[in-house]
Amino acid sequence: MKPKLDIHQTVTDSIVRAIETGAGEATLPWHRSGLGGMLPKNAASENPYNGINILSLWATAQERGYHHSLWGTYKQWQSLEAQVRGGEKAALVVFYKQFEVDPNPEDDADDGSRRVARASWVFNVAQVDNFKPVEPPAEMPKLQRHARVDAFITATGVDIRYGGAMAYYRPSTDHVQMPDEWRFREADPTVRSESFYSIIGHELTHWTAPKQRCDRQLGKRFGDDAYACEELVAELGAAFLCAEFAISPQPRKDHASYIDHWLKVMKGDNRAIFSAAARASEAVRYLHSLQPKE
Numbered sequence: 001m002k003p004k005l006d007i008h009q010t011v012t013d014s015i016v017r018a019i020e021t022g023a024g025e026a027t028l029p030w031h032r033s034g035l036g037g038m039l040p041k042n043a044a045s046e047n048p049y050n051g052i053n054i055l056s057l058w059a060t061a062q063e064r065g066y067h068h069s070l071w072g073t074y075k076q077w078q079s080l081e082a083q084v085r086g087g088e089k090a091a092l093v094v095f096y097k098q099f100e101v102d103p104n105p106e107d108d109a110d111d112g113s114r115r116v117a118r119a120s121w122v123f124n125v126a127q128v129d130n131f132k133p134v135e136p137p138a139e140m141p142k143l144q145r146h147a148r149v150d151a152f153i154t155a156t157g158v159d160i161r162y163g164g165a166m167a168y169y170r171p172s173t174d175h176v177q178m179p180d181e182w183r184f185r186e187a188d189p190t191v192r193s194e195s196f197y198s199i200i201g202h203e204l205t206h207w208t209a210p211k212q213r214c215d216r217q218l219g220k221r222f223g224d225d226a227y228a229c230e231e232l233v234a235e236l237g238a239a240f241l242c243a244e245f246a247i248s249p250q251p252r253k254d255h256a257s258y259i260d261h262w263l264k265v266m267k268g269d270n271r272a273i274f275s276a277a278a279r280a281s282e283a284v285r286y287l288h289s290l291q292p293k294e
């Protein structure tokens with residue numbers, strides 16, 4: 001009898017493998033091969049994937065050398081008059097089915113709603129015939145500032161202060177501190193800009209953590225699991241924002257000190273990366289909720 005698929009373990013293992021292949025580089029799957037510049041999308045619906053499925057498909061694309069962001073099930077590709085080639089290996093995505101049970105009478109917060117993870121299997125456009133994908137847009141112009149991203153940041157209303165050499169979010173004053181812009185010294189103007197916006201995205205994600213926003217535990221000190229998990233949420237939030245705005249996310253100089261801890265957390269809890277990705281998507285949605293209505 002074929003053993004039952006452990007969805008959480010399977011996805012976590014793929015992401016851990018992707019991180020470990022970059023050991024010593026202080027980079028993560030969403031920093032390599034241009035993958036962070038494109039959110040994975042469903043070929044049939046054209047909707048982007050969310051949460052853990054973004055990371056899972058980025059990791060699979062990196063591992064297999066795919067350079068396009070379109071994915072679909074076997075039947076979805078058939079509906080588009082395309083055909084998955086024989087022998088191609090599918091990638092795992094996860095969806096959640098909700099059901100109701102009798103609430104726990106000893107838990108006032110229990111409303112009886114439950115969710116169970118279900119697996120679905122998708123193929124990248126590189127694995128199919130008779131479908132010509134639209135080429136991804138060219139790299140963003142080599143500008144120091146990106147007007148669309150600046151407008152997004154301004155609309156959040158976050159108190160962003162510039163000065164010094166450190167980047168952080170300070171809960172006591174509810175402000176984001178950014179280094180002076182001249183401290184971003186990359187020779188390539190595009191990389192300089194990408195580094196700047198990656199760090200702002202990271203700190204904006206931290207800003208969403210307080211109770212009145214997304215209610216996440218920030219952690220008390222470097223090295224504890226809550227601190228490491230919040231740093232991973234902020235890292236993913238920055239990667240998701242950069243992908244949305246077609247900016248290649250640049251790793252922070254302090255990432256190397258976190259990678260080992262992130263691996264430890266993920267290996268000890270196969271749902272940790274799921275939770276971090278879901279929280280990061282929630283943070284990005286919150287930032288979007290602050291934007292002017294179209």
